[in-house]
Amino acid sequence: MNAKLKKKLTPYGYLLPTIILMMILLVIPIVMVIDYSLYDNVIANKNPVFVGLSNYAAVLKDSAFWTAVGHTLFFVIVSIAAHMIIGMVFALILNTRYLSTRTKGIFRAIYALPWMFTASVIAITWRMLLDPNGVLNYFILLFHLSPEKVTFLASRDIALQSVTLINIWSGYPFYMISILAGLQGISPDLYEAAALDGADAVHSFTGVTIPQLRPILISLIMLDFVWTLQQFALIWMTTGGGPVNATETVSTWIYKQGFTKFQYSMASTGAVILLIVCTIIGIFYVRHQKAEE
Template sequence: MSNTRFKWDKKGRRRIGISYAYLAPTLILMVILLMVPIIMVIRYSFFDNVIVNKNPVFVGLQNYKTVLTDKKFWEAVGHTLYFVIVSIIAHMIIGMAFALVLNTRYLSSTTKGIFRVLFALPWMFTASVIAILWRMLLDPNGVLNFFIQALHLSKQQVLFLASRDVALRSVTLINIWSGYPFYMISILAGLQGVSTDIYEASALDGANSVQTFLHVTIPSIKPILISLIMLDFVWTLQQFALIWMTTGGGPVNATETVSTYIYKYAFTKYQYSIASTGAVILLIVCTIIGIFYVKRQIAEE
């Protein structure tokens, strides 16, 4: 009996060892490309101007005090919250609407296929292509201004990306357009997984379309919606490329977000300690959301 158990333990350890051997290359890459930079950035946040200064001095929480008392940082936080919240709400509404259209039985399979391609098109473009496309559309001499003046909606050209009044809303609109397909595809997958028996039962109970949507459809795909909101919050919170390539955080910091704030301090002002501190604060927020997301996934399982 003991020899059999010994052989089994030996075989089990060998199997575990082989499993970790297969995982080793990925784990090593994750440590080098992910964990090491995170640890370095956290360390930089506790010193004075690192990299530029050959002998940085430990300053403790002074950098955090500097960032958290900076008016520009809180302006960036306000812009970021507007950008994130409006984007998430619009993504949810548009994604849900298009998913319901694609899930309806009143359209033929060919029509649904065409609509799927058209609706999912923004998701296929990279941030650079989206930025160039929308800069052309929103240019003072662009297509959108042409229609605005042709329809006599405004006598003057609208400076969508160069006016403090509308720049943030314009960038948010671009992000909404580029991000809603993720919601649409995910919600559509959830809708197709809902049993038709539930809808038939609700119809027999006399429920109308609105009641069916609120009391059958939404509860059935609620886990998907919560996961989408959490993921979108983290992704939109870290959105940088789209903002930087359209407005660069301007005009006069009108579209400055936490990500562009960090970038400017690092690569324009060369104050890497302040940039690292801002990055750590953003990391903490994303980590908290990530913990809630993981707990939610575990609870569902």
């Protein structure tokens, strides 16, 4: 092998382990799922027939799928908005100069706690809290906030809101920690300059804090959008998508198609649609990151 060719191939040699891993863990599964979505049914059917895009037409005509899309949008948008507000408020509290470092450390640990728990622990804990015989209902009845027990997860009217509440609780610490890191990176000079120009706290927040945090906030929103869109474990372990289909999201719809109806091609079709949405967000995210650089 001549030296010139060896020099050319060496970088690819270093990349090879990563390329092999990405092929096995990422590219091949994605290609397989896309391929599955083009057949009448795979796995359950040993001789699948190629049907082109007709599964996509069937999914897009399915009212249950659109109900799931609606619930997913509610779940994602409300979660992101609440994550942002709660994360920002807590980060501002932890960044204040009026609290001692020790106090801030204690609160930082308390506020970050929900992030430490796995989805199953969160689901079990909240199922007990929201149970008709649980703690929350005890206080609701004690303080006469409702004439009867509230069936948070069992009522079709409020189950989606209840599940969203659980997701908000479990997800805000990521925002809080990221925003806190951003706040600590803002130069005090900017606040001093704003104060000299007569800006009050609100103006400082809108004129200095928000613009300085903008790159972090946009990244957080895009990442949270993708993560929340794919949220499955929390919903599955609390309501299973019910009662009826009150908390059905795209991820639970896909699971049911695959693992209880054994319609793997339809499940793959739903997964590909979700992949397309996530990819679009991903492209925006990468573009945004590049623009920031």
